[in-house]
Amino acid sequence: xxxxxxxxxxxxxxxxxxxxxxxxxxxxxxxVGFGGALAPALSRLAAAxxxxxxxxxxxxxxxDKPVTLPLxxxxxKSGMEPETDxxxxxxxxxxxxxxxxxxxxxxxxxxxxxxxxxxxxxxxITRLATxxxxxxxxxxxxxxxxxxxxxxxxKPVNPDYVPNLKKNVWPxxxxxxxxxxxxxxxxxxxxxxxxxxxxxxxxxxxxxxxNPWSIFxxxxxxxxxxxxxxxxxxxxxxxxxxxxxxxxxxEDPAAIDKALExxxxxxxxxxxxVNITEYQTLPEGTSWLHQCWSGDLLGGVFSYMPxxxxxxxxxxxxxxxxxxxxxxxxxxxxxxxxKPVLAHMWLNYIVDNTVATDNFLNFxxxxxxxxxxxxxxxxxxxxxPANLKTAVMTAADFGPGALQEMTLTPKGxxxxxxxxxxxxxxx
Amino acid sequence: MREHSGIYPRWLWxxxxxxxxxxxxxxxLVPFYAVIGVAFGGVDPIFMxxxxxxxxxxxxxxxxxxxxxxxxxxGDYWVVFLRTTxxxxxxxxxxxxxxxxxxxxxxxxxxxxxSVLLALLVLPFxxxxxxRMLAWVNLFAPGGYVNDFLAWSHILPDPPDWxxxxxxxxxxxxxxxxxxxxxxxxxxxxxxIDKSLLEAARDLGASPSSAxxxxxxxxxxTGVLGASVIIALPMFGDxxxxxxxxxxxxxxxxxNQIDLFFHGGPQPSIGASxxxxxxxxxxxxxxxxxxxxxRATREVRxx
Numbered sequence: 001x002x003x004x005x006x007x008x009x010x011x012x013x014x015x016x017x018x019x020x021x022x023x024x025x026x027x028x029x030x031x032v033g034f035g036g037a038l039a040p041a042l043s044r045l046a047a048a049x050x051x052x053x054x055x056x057x058x059x060x061x062x063x064d065k066p067v068t069l070p071l072x073x074x075x076x077k078s079g080m081e082p083e084t085d086x087x088x089x090x091x092x093x094x095x096x097x098x099x100x101x102x103x104x105x106x107x108x109x110x111x112x113x114x115x116x117x118x119x120x121x122x123x124x125i126t127r128l129a130t131x132x133x134x135x136x137x138x139x140x141x142x143x144x145x146x147x148x149x150x151x152x153x154x155k156p157v158n159p160d161y162v163p164n165l166k167k168n169v170w171p172x173x174x175x176x177x178x179x180x181x182x183x184x185x186x187x188x189x190x191x192x193x194x195x196x197x198x199x200x201x202x203x204x205x206x207x208x209x210x211n212p213w214s215i216f217x218x219x220x221x222x223x224x225x226x227x228x229x230x231x232x233x234x235x236x237x238x239x240x241x242x243x244x245x246x247x248x249x250x251e252d253p254a255a256i257d258k259a260l261e262x263x264x265x266x267x268x269x270x271x272x273x274v275n276i277t278e279y280q281t282l283p284e285g286t287s288w289l290h291q292c293w294s295g296d297l298l299g300g301v302f303s304y305m306p307x308x309x310x311x312x313x314x315x316x317x318x319x320x321x322x323x324x325x326x327x328x329x330x331x332x333x334x335x336x337x338x339k340p341v342l343a344h345m346w347l348n349y350i351v352d353n354t355v356a357t358d359n360f361l362n363f364x365x366x367x368x369x370x371x372x373x374x375x376x377x378x379x380x381x382x383x384x385p386a387n388l389k390t391a392v393m394t395a396a397d398f399g400p401g402a403l404q405e406m407t408l409t410p411k412g413x414x415x416x417x418x419x420x421x422x423x424x425x426x427x
Numbered sequence: 428m429r430e431h432s433g434i435y436p437r438w439l440w441x442x443x444x445x446x447x448x449x450x451x452x453x454x455x456l457v458p459f460y461a462v463i464g465v466a467f468g469g470v471d472p473i474f475m476x477x478x479x480x481x482x483x484x485x486x487x488x489x490x491x492x493x494x495x496x497x498x499x500x501x502g503d504y505w506v507v508f509l510r511t512t513x514x515x516x517x518x519x520x521x522x523x524x525x526x527x528x529x530x531x532x533x534x535x536x537x538x539x540x541x542s543v544l545l546a547l548l549v550l551p552f553x554x555x556x557x558x559r560m561l562a563w564v565n566l567f568a569p570g571g572y573v574n575d576f577l578a579w580s581h582i583l584p585d586p587p588d589w590x591x592x593x594x595x596x597x598x599x600x601x602x603x604x605x606x607x608x609x610x611x612x613x614x615x616x617x618x619x620i621d622k623s624l625l626e627a628a629r630d631l632g633a634s635p636s637s638a639x640x641x642x643x644x645x646x647x648x649t650g651v652l653g654a655s656v657i658i659a660l661p662m663f664g665d666x667x668x669x670x671x672x673x674x675x676x677x678x679x680x681x682x683n684q685i686d687l688f689f690h691g692g693p694q695p696s697i698g699a700s701x702x703x704x705x706x707x708x709x710x711x712x713x714x715x716x717x718x719x720x721x722r723a724t725r726e727v728r729x730x
Contacts, residue, residue: 055473122475122691129474151473224591227674232692271592273674286568286590410475410693417692418503425684426676427506 052409056150060407061142062249064400066177069149069184075158076340083339087112091124091135091334098363105349109342128153128334135334137346139188142178142330143407154184154332161344162186164351170369170395173328178406185330186347189295189366190393193234193325194318196282196292201225207317213242219270219289226270227278227290232420233405235274237325238291239263248325248403251412260419267426274424280304282314294318294391298384299365316391322401326393328369367392466491466699477695494700504684504701511681514594515662518601519655526610534617551607560671563600564590592675600672601665605658612657616650649723652716660709681705
């Protein structure tokens with residue numbers, strides 16, 4: 001009987017972690033004589049599956065379906081002193097955090113600091129999972145949180161060490177839908193996906209078009225100077241939004257195929273470039289119309305604007321709430337840290353008003369979700385040109401009605417990736 | 428029975444091959460088997476990272492077969508495979524048209540300047556491939572020096588957009604990037620040709636062009652094939668040249684598809700399958716090259 005129990009547990013565990021399908025679980029349970037007895041439990045699991053389960057049985061978070069991530073260990077106790085000596089490793093995208101700020105943190109806490117970089121979130125997860133890097137803190141996107149928690153790659157946060165979160169950050173991100181109670185993360189940057197263009201080249205009044213996304217399908221005049229983001233989700237979402245399909249986390253093959261068809265139609269119209277260099281090409285004028293992340297446009301103004309070009313030649317449009325994608329990146333504590341208290345200090349440091357503002361305006365151009373930063377104030381201070389006020393977000397942009405590209409099931413991911421591969425193959 | 432010097436142990440000479448064998452095992456066979464393992468393997472259900480199937484008994488051929496079917500006319504990879512083959516074939520042809528005379532000149536006619544010319548040939552290796560391609564972007568940009576010159580000189584009053592999905596630019600960039608790798612082995616092959624054979628041809632009444640066509644060219648064919656294989660293999664897998672020079676889906680190559688599937692997502696087995704299929708295709712070229720070399724060696728030995 002014990003063997004039977006072990007077998008059943010193994011099957012249920014495999015089902016829970018997504019290694020086998022519900023059908024395979026039924027077959028396996030029937031084989032060990034438990035098919036009928038466990039049918040109700042399996043039905044519950046089936047219902048949960050219908051609600052889209054992620055890795056480790058964690059439901060897939062959506063803005064209107066918040067998720068409280070399970071604690072795989074207790075957070076550290078309150079009131080401990082931060083560790084000193086040794087090296088504090090920050091795992092991050094290249095050029096996404098000002099090294100001077102990282103060094104300053106190290107100086108404050110008497111540790112050496114090191115920035116280790118990754119190229120993509122896939123690489124981040126892979127390197128953490130294979131222990132190829134021993135990070136203390138890591139940058140992470142909300143769509144990877146279920147993976148990171150199920151795989152025990154990040155540690156729970158004790159909020160007592162992060163008072164700046166409640167004090168300085170937008171209330172809408174104190175307990176975000178992807179991590180209710182902020183059990184594992186603090187937000188780092190926020191950005192929209194919209195349209196960036198050179199208003200000295202593109203003559204259409206894009207914000208006032210009945211469907212601004214349609215500009216890409218009417219851009220024959222700008223052929224060769226049009227760009228689409230090199231990102232399987234963003235590129236296909238562009239085509240979905242063009243058709244007024246706001247279910248941007250869909251796993252419906254018909255919807256994805258339709259988006260692919262529309263995306264492919266762009267090739268004869270404007271032969272778009274597929275890249276993520278719009279932060280450079282728009283200011284330099286080698287691109288005139290580009291699907292764009294708001295942070296890249298602001299970063300472009302800060303760092304790539306030629307001296308003889310007025311930043312007012314750049315324009316940005318993002319859709320109203322619920323009609324265009326918004327995203328945010330986060331910081332989390334790596335499970336491999338030997339300095340958990342100091343890692344908490346980092347989370348608090350990163351949402352300090354001065355640090356966050358400095359990193360935004362003097363380094364990467366990606367806006368932190370701080371109460372102290374408003375579009376009006378940035379324009380009044382002359383930090384951004386008035387025409388790019390639209391690239392700055394507000395707290396109201398986040399909420400249940402927002403559109404955010406979130407985790408898909410492996411099957412869904414494969415559908416999106418295969419469709420995107422067909423687009424970029426130019427077939 | 429092979430002779431060997433009595434003062435050295437027999438194994439000494441075989442031991443010289445050891446570093447090469449270890450190198451091949453560590454840096455070719457093991458990684459290649461890993462690619463096979465990924466192609467026939469699965470993915471971790473949580474992290475979506477490849478889980479190679481090391482044991483052939485555990486292989487799942489579904490992904491490989493599906494990818495292979497994609498190479499058939501009308502399949503997912505047919506167009507990109509065809510485009511890659513055409514780009515590589517044209518780039519190779521241009522490399523040979525430009526590179527052969529250069530190698531021939533250096534081998535036959537450059538005397539005092541030979542070392543200088545050789546140094547000039549090696550010079551591009553001092554600058555990384557990536558930097559050379561980025562330099563091209565600046566040179567060929569709409570307001571770059573090339574277009575400025577073409578417009579100023581009225582050669583092309585309205586110069587084309589070289590960098591906006593222009594296949595000509597991608598092919599020329601491939602030529603520019605890979606031609607040094609063709610010239611050097613070709614030069615070595617031409618240098619190895621016994622000059623007395625040419626003198627004999629001339630003594631027997633052959634004109635210079637006839638001597639070239641009937642002596643130099645046939646004797647350099649193994650060099651041509653070898654140099655072609657050396658540059659064709661990396662060109663087939665190239666993905667950054669079309670990325671940097673064009674960035675348009677209309678000029679993407681098979682390497683871009685491999686990059687896409689390997690770069691992330693739940694289908695690394697497709698990326699590995701594409702790599703395997705490309706390797707098999709290239710193995711045909713390699714086999715022909717090896718057959719040609721073996722035949723040439725046999726002919727020389729028989730003479």
